[in-house]
Amino acid sequence: MSMNARRTPLERMEYVLILSTLLLLTVFTIQPLLNLLALSFTAPENVAGFSGLTIFPDGFSLDVWLLLLQHPNVQRGMFNSIWMTATSVVIGVFFTALMAWGMSRPGLPGRRIIFMMVLITIVFEPGIIPDYFLMKRMGLLNTPWSVILYKAISAWYLIILIRFFEEIPKELLEAAELDGANPFQTFFLVVLPLAKPALATIALFYFVLHWNEFFRAMIYLNDQSKWPLQVVLRQFVIEGDKIAIVGATNANNNIGIAQIDIRALKAGMIFITILPILAIYPLILKFFTKGTMSGAVKG
Structure with a gap:
C-alpha cells in the first residue's frame, strides 16, 4: 500500500499545502538570482527595456x-x-x-x-x-x-x-x-x-x-x-x-x-x-x- 493511500484527506490537503508553500518560496528565492544572471547575459542594446521579472536573456552577449x-x-x-x-x-x-x-x-x-x-x-x-x-x-x-x-x-x-x-x-x-x-x-x-x-x-x-x-x-x-x-x-x-x-x-x-x-x-x-x-x-x-x-x- 502506497504512502498516499494511507493518508487521510486532511493529511493529503496539508501535504499539498506545505509542498505548494515550499515551491512558492523557492521560486521567490531563485527568481532574483536568475534575473541577475539573465540581465548580465542580455545584449547591450536590450538592457534598457529588461524587466525585473524576466529570467531569460533578451538576446545574448x-x-x-x-x-x-x-x-x-x-x-x-x-x-x-x-x-x-x-x-x-x-x-x-x-x-x-x-x-x-x-x-x-x-x-x-x-x-x-x-x-x-x-x-x-x-x-x-x-x-x-x-x-x-x-x-x-x-x-x-x-x-x-x-x-x-x-x-x-x-x-x-x-x-x-x-x-x-x-x-x-x-x-x-x-x-x-x-x-x-x-x-x-x-x-x-x-x-x-x-x-x-x-x-x-x-x-x-x-x-x-x-x-x-x-x-x-x-x-x-x-x-x-x-x-x-x-x-x-x-x-x-x-x-x-x-x-x-x-x-x-x-x-x-x-x-x-x-x-x-x-x-x-x-x-x-x-x-x-x-x-x-x-x-x-x-x-x-x-x-x-x-x-x-x-x-x-x-x-
Whole structure:
C-alpha cells in the first residue's frame, strides 16, 4: 500500500499545502538570482527595456562577463577574497573545535567561569573603535590578517560545537583511552571524525561570514590592491564608482565602458560575488547526514 493511500484527506490537503508553500518560496528565492544572471547575459542594446521579472536573456552577449573577469581589480579582489576566506575558515574551524572540546569536558578547571566570559562577549560585543585600536596596537592595520583574525572564534559557533561534543558517548572516549590514546589522539582520531556534520556546518557559517565581510576590510585596508571582492563590489554598486571596476576601457578585449549598460555591469558583478557561496553549499551538503553516531556504541 502506497504512502498516499494511507493518508487521510486532511493529511493529503496539508501535504499539498506545505509542498505548494515550499515551491512558492523557492521560486521567490531563485527568481532574483536568475534575473541577475539573465540581465548580465542580455545584449547591450536590450538592457534598457529588461524587466525585473524576466529570467531569460533578451538576446545574448558575453561582453559584461568578459569585461569583469578580465579586469585586474576584479581578478585581484577575487584572489584576495578566496585566500582570506579560506585561511579564516581553517583557523576558525580548528580553534573553535579545539576550544569547544576542552570546554565540553566536565573536569575542566574554571569551566563555568570561562563559559560565562564567552557569553559576555555575545551580550557586550566590542565596537569597531576598540577593534581598530587593537589592530593598530598589534601592527595589523593595512594587512589581510586584520580581516582574517576577526572573529577567529565565534562565541555562537563555539556553543554549537560544545553542545555537539557533549553528546558524544562516553564509552567511545573510554575505549580510546583504554587503547592507549592520549587526549590529542582522542581529539583528532575519534572526536573530529564523529563531528564532521557539525564541523561542516561551522565551516559553512565561517565561510559566509568572512566571504561577505566588507565593512572591516574597508576600514582596516587602505591599500586597494588588498581589497576583497566585496569592497570592490561596494565601490561599484553602492557608490556608483565605475572606475573602481572597469576603468575607462578594457584593453584586453577593447570593449568600451560606454557600450555596456551600468545595470548589466552591476548584475554581473553581484552574481560573481555570490557564485562561490552557491558552489560551496552542495559540497558541504553531503556532510549533513543523520545518525552519524548511531551504532557507534552497542549495548
